[in-house]
Amino acid sequence: MIEVKGLTKYYGRHMAIQDLTFDAQRGEILGFLGPNAAGKTTTLRILAGYMPPSQGTARIAGFDVLEQSLEVRKRIGYLPETVPLYPEMSVWEYLDYMGSLRRVEDLEERISEVLEEVQLEERAESYIGNLSKGLKQRVGLAQALLHEPEVLILDEPTIGLDPAQIIEVRHLIQKLGKDRTVLLSTHILSEAQQVCDRVLIINKGQLVAEDTPENLQAQISGADQLVVRASTETEALRDLISLIPEVTEVMPGEVEGEVFVMSVPGKDIRPEVARKIVEAGFDLLELRLAGLSLEDIFLQLTKENTHLKEGG
Amino acid sequence: MRNVLTIARKELRLYFVSPVAYAIATTVYLILGAIFFINVYFGLRGETIPPDGRIVINPLITILLFATPAITMRLLTDEQRMGTIELILTAPVRDWELVVGKWLGSFGFMFLLLAVTWVYPLIIHQMTEPGIDQGVLVSAYTGLIFMTSAMLAIGVFISTLFRSSVAAFFTTLAVFLGLWIVEGFGSGSGVGSEILRNLSFVSHYYDTLFLGMFDIGDLFYYLSLTALALFLGTQVIEARRWR
Numbered sequence: 001m002i003e004v005k006g007l008t009k010y011y012g013r014h015m016a017i018q019d020l021t022f023d024a025q026r027g028e029i030l031g032f033l034g035p036n037a038a039g040k041t042t043t044l045r046i047l048a049g050y051m052p053p054s055q056g057t058a059r060i061a062g063f064d065v066l067e068q069s070l071e072v073r074k075r076i077g078y079l080p081e082t083v084p085l086y087p088e089m090s091v092w093e094y095l096d097y098m099g100s101l102r103r104v105e106d107l108e109e110r111i112s113e114v115l116e117e118v119q120l121e122e123r124a125e126s127y128i129g130n131l132s133k134g135l136k137q138r139v140g141l142a143q144a145l146l147h148e149p150e151v152l153i154l155d156e157p158t159i160g161l162d163p164a165q166i167i168e169v170r171h172l173i174q175k176l177g178k179d180r181t182v183l184l185s186t187h188i189l190s191e192a193q194q195v196c197d198r199v200l201i202i203n204k205g206q207l208v209a210e211d212t213p214e215n216l217q218a219q220i221s222g223a224d225q226l227v228v229r230a231s232t233e234t235e236a237l238r239d240l241i242s243l244i245p246e247v248t249e250v251m252p253g254e255v256e257g258e259v260f261v262m263s264v265p266g267k268d269i270r271p272e273v274a275r276k277i278v279e280a281g282f283d284l285l286e287l288r289l290a291g292l293s294l295e296d297i298f299l300q301l302t303k304e305n306t307h308l309k310e311g312g
Numbered sequence: 313m314r315n316v317l318t319i320a321r322k323e324l325r326l327y328f329v330s331p332v333a334y335a336i337a338t339t340v341y342l343i344l345g346a347i348f349f350i351n352v353y354f355g356l357r358g359e360t361i362p363p364d365g366r367i368v369i370n371p372l373i374t375i376l377l378f379a380t381p382a383i384t385m386r387l388l389t390d391e392q393r394m395g396t397i398e399l400i401l402t403a404p405v406r407d408w409e410l411v412v413g414k415w416l417g418s419f420g421f422m423f424l425l426l427a428v429t430w431v432y433p434l435i436i437h438q439m440t441e442p443g444i445d446q447g448v449l450v451s452a453y454t455g456l457i458f459m460t461s462a463m464l465a466i467g468v469f470i471s472t473l474f475r476s477s478v479a480a481f482f483t484t485l486a487v488f489l490g491l492w493i494v495e496g497f498g499s500g501s502g503v504g505s506e507i508l509r510n511l512s513f514v515s516h517y518y519d520t521l522f523l524g525m526f527d528i529g530d531l532f533y534y535l536s537l538t539a540l541a542l543f544l545g546t547q548v549i550e551a552r553r554w555r
Contacts, residue, residue: 048402051553073404084395088329100318101403143399 001026001151001181002047006056009042009205016042017205019056024198026150029177031196031213032185039205040185041081044155047183048078061150074102077144081155081185083136087129091120091139094128095146102147114142118172134165141172152176154184158191170195226261226270227253229286230277234259240280244272260290315409316416323387323417332386336379337425340372347371348432352439365433365449366522369456372429373517376460377492381484383422384467385477387414388545392552393475401553411545415468415538422460426453448524455521458534459513463488465541472548488513 002024009016017039024030032040046053047060049069057064063071086094092111099107115121118138123131128139137157144152157173158166173182173195186192192199193213201209201216209216230237237259238250246269249262263269270287277284327333351367388411391397400410430453437443467484474480495512499505509515516530 045398050398050402070404070406073402076402078399078402080395080398082395084397084399086326086394086396088326093325097318097322098399098403101315101400101405103314103404 001028001061002030002183003059004043004047004056005058007043007046007053007058008055009039009046009051010054015205017202020202020205020207021056022200022207022210024181024183026181027177027179028198029173029182029184029196031192031199032183032202033187033189033192033199034185034202035187038202040202041155042205043202044078044153044183044185045080047151048076048153049073050078074147075149076151076153077147077149079140079144079152079154079157081159083140085128085136085139085143088127090125090127091115091131091142092124094139095142098143099146104147110146111142114145117145118142119168134161137161137165137169141169145176150180152180152182152184154182156185156187158186158188166191225290226263226273227258227286227288227290228261228273228277228284229253229255229258231283231285232257232280237277237282240276241273244269244276246272257285313409315405316413319405319410319413320416320420323414324420327383327417327421332382333421336382340375340379340425341428343375344368344371344429344432348435352436365436365444365446366452367436368429368432369452369522372426373456373459376463377488378485379425380422380460380463381467381481381488383418384464384471384484385481386471387418387468388471388549389474389477389480392472397549401549407549407553408542408546411468411472411542411549414471415465415542415545418464418468419461422464423457426457426460445524451524451526452522454526455517455530455534458521458531459517462513462534462537462541465538465545469541469545469548472545 002022004020004022007020008018020039020043022030032043034040042051045051047058047065049065049072052066057066059065060072061075063075065072089097095111095114096107099111104110111124112121115124118141120135120138120142123135128136131139137160141154141157144154154173158169161169170191173184176182177195177197184195196213199209199211199213199216200207228237228241234252234256237257238252241247241250241259241261244263246263246267247261248264251260251262253259261269261273270289274284274287348368355367388397391400397410401407433444433449437446466487467480470484470487471477471480474483491511491513494508495514497505497508510533516533519525520527520530
């Protein structure tokens with residue numbers, strides 16, 4: 001549904017994105033993860049047909065975003081980060097305007113449907129200027145859904161919302177992603193983890209990782225990691241835990257009696273570790289998984305800008 | 313074309329819900345009404361000026377020099393400042409449709425504003441015997457509407473250049489004044505003077521249409537100016553994408 005090859009964009013001499021290549025299938029929710037100014041918005045704007053790339057190509061539903069911009073724009077729904085709306089129009093008027101520009105058939109009926117979808121039926125007559133940030137966000141979403149686009153491009157769709165609204169919007173995105181392609185950018189890792197089928201991590205305009213959230217996590221940590229602390233000397237604890245067959249490495253921890261255990265992935269060795277320690281007559285003080293969170297992965301990737309191979 | 317009408321309709325509607333448009337209309341009618349009253353009360357009654365519907369047109373044009381930039385100043389500046397242009401330009405709308413739609417909306421508003429001023433010549437017509445020359449009036453008003461169309465197009469073009477309405481207002485005003493006084497620099501006999509005279513807003517109106525001389529060339533001048541300004545505006549919007 002979306003094919004991007006070698007996409008590069010310069011603003012003057014500043015390179016905003018460099019040689020991005022990725023694709024997305026129908027029914028897939030693809031997350032764009034990256035710190036601020038990583039090039040997320042630039043990429044989405046190019047895909048939405050707002051600005052042309054400096055180099056490279058992007059095709060949406062088989063149409064080139066540069067050569068067949070109108071065809072592309074007919075097929076996408078776009079929600080920019082700032083949710084630009086006309087404050088002096090009512091919600092209904094605004095959707096009527098955008099729907100007319102998009103040639104939506106049976107517009108009135110469709111507006112009612114979309115308002116119901118984003119739970120704004122009650123505010124149809126309200127002026128947009130009087131709506132809260134969360135409600136404005138929903139108007140923006142309604143506008144993006146109005147023409148039932150094949151591809152939805154959402155730039156930071158949950159930014160500035162309260163926790164309840166965030167959960168609502170995430171549910172909505174998941175629902176929408178079932179039968180269309182959703183491309184969303186976020187800098188919130190847990191959001192990507194919850195909502196997206198696949199995540200692209202982008203930093204300084206470059207793709208640094210691409211995989212499912214679960215695989216990314218496994219890939220970086222490489223193995224399951226445990227932190228173990230017991231009422232004994234580090235050395236003794238180390239010897240004891242090394243006896244477990246799945247353990248690949250035991251390193252001394254930060255304090256006396258603490259070790260850092262690496263084991264082959266996929267098997268939880270915690271019960272075994274606990275048993276060994278108790279059987280040896282020590283007190284088990286701490287036993288926890290030290291697997292990197294997406295936050296750690298993200299920081300690690302964006303700091304080192306390490307290139308990772310796509311994993312399965 | 314349907315998009316042009318959609319955009320124009322929206323703009324026209326927004327004029328009627330925005331205080332700015334009412335402020336402009338009030339100012340125009342207030343000043344025009346006062347001048348008309350003074351003219352009629354002191355001039356016409358005292359028979360110091362001849363009965364002529366055009367006594368409203370001179371002050372009207374002066375007011376329009378200021379009112380038109382006020383009407384066009386926010387048309388594309390607001391869209392750019394608020395970012396709403398991003399949603400229009402990512403909808404299947406061509407750049408020219410946006411620019412022409414904006415112009416048409418402002419033209420609709422201005423047309424209504426001017427139509428109401430027709431009431432003043434009608435009053436004079438009623439007051440005097442045998443009334444006023446309707447032919448001259450029609451010619452003068454037709455010219456005025458074509459001139460307004462060009463002024464609005466220039467205003468729309470300039471509003472594509474700025475994010476600030478104030479900057480757009482003063483730049484538009486400066487361009488109008490330039491087109492107004494350029495004739496003064498063309499008083500010589502050379503080719504340059506000829507060109508300057510032909511550029512002037514004034515010479516294409518006061519020398520012909522205002523006098524009842526219906527010249528297709530003058531209408532063409534205002535139409536070309538309208539088309540040129542709208543074309544330039546479209547180019548600016550298109551260039552924005554490439555930045």
